[in-house]
Amino acid sequence: MRHTIPVPVISGHHLDRFLNLVEISDDGCWYWQGSLVGGYGQFVLNHRKYYAHRISYTAYVGEIPDGLPLDHTCEHRNCVNPEHLEIVTDQENTRRVWQAIKRKA
Numbered sequence: 437m438r439h440t441i442p443v444p445v446i447s448g449h450h451l452d453r454f455l456n457l458v459e460i461s462d463d464g465c466w467y468w469q470g471s472l473v474g475g476y477g478q479f480v481l482n483h484r485k486y487y488a489h490r491i492s493y494t495a496y497v498g499e500i501p502d503g504l505p506l507d508h509t510c511e512h513r514n515c516v517n518p519e520h521l522e523i524v525t526d527q528e529n530t531r532r533v534w535q536a537i538k539r540k541a
């Protein structure tokens with residue numbers, strides 16, 4: 437799924453509000469305490485909903501190029517630790533899909 441809405445860079449009181457919804461766990465994950473959709477955290481900003489992990493990545497790492505999907509290296513969808521997120525390129529996505537198909541065959 438493509439995320440075509442660019443994610444705004446949050447700072448100041450928006451960032452404070454964001455961090456108030458995060459619980460940092462001993463395992464290093466930043467578990468989202470706000471609402472979840474499909475297991476992913478949702479952050480409301482200016483009456484729009486954004487994926488919390490995408491907000492986190494944009495705030496701490498940088499802009500997500502071309503609305504590419506982010507992958508959780510820790511496999512916790514509700515984790516928003518920017519260090520646990522990596523951009524999945526189309527090429528990489530295709531490779532993973534092929535690997536899954538090959539495993540089934």
Ligand SMILES: [Zn+2]
Nearest residue numbers: 465510515520
């Ligand atoms: Zn994590």
